[in-house]
Amino acid sequence: MIEYIRGTVAELTPTQAVIDCNGVGYGLFISLNTYSAIQGKKEARLYVYEAIREDAYQLYGFASRQERELFLLLIGVSSIGGQTARTVLSAFTPAELCDAIRTENERLLKSVKGIGPKAAQRIIVELKDKIALSAASSGSSVGSTLNADHKEVFEEAVAALTMLGFPPAAVQKTVTAIAKNEPSLPVEQIIKQALKML
Secondary structure, three states: OOOEEEEEEEEEOOOEEEEEEOOEEEEEEOOHHHHHHHOOOOEEEEEEEEEEOOOOEEEEEEOOHHHHHHHHHHHOOOOOOHHHHHHHHHHOOHHHHHHHHHOOOHHHHHOOOOOOHHHHHHHHHHHOOHHHHOHHHHHHHHOOOOOHHHHHHHHHHHHHHHHOOOOHHHHHHHHHHHHHHOOOOOHHHHHHHHHHHO
């Protein structure tokens, strides 16, 4: 499994990036959010999702873990494929998408090409409870108090604890509390403290 690709930005369009990594050019499908994040940069690190089918092997690249997490949630909804999920992530920032799902704004979701009334309803119904997984939703609660490095540590801790099987909402709340009290803690310490509290 490819976690991320880091290298020179060889080519960049609003829909695709080619990252040169030690002489190998990886073509990745990207959203407009990722395009904006890496535009003008000589080097970039993109988190990767691999879509492997009988007839195709595609790589999707994301400038942040939270955008990739939202992509994974979206493609988990029945009838939402990779290209549609990428279109949704191009139409909204991660925070805007989380807000639309949380507030059940079906009209806003339907404004995206390829998302009809039924798909919009499915996205809301299936993802409303899972949206706590998204680090984007944590942006409003801790983003203002953490710098970029500490925010990445926060996101890592949330992802690790969620993978261990703890409820996403409880993980989010616990890690947020720890990060606010001690924003300089390394990820291992945050996880250790959270394990005692969960």
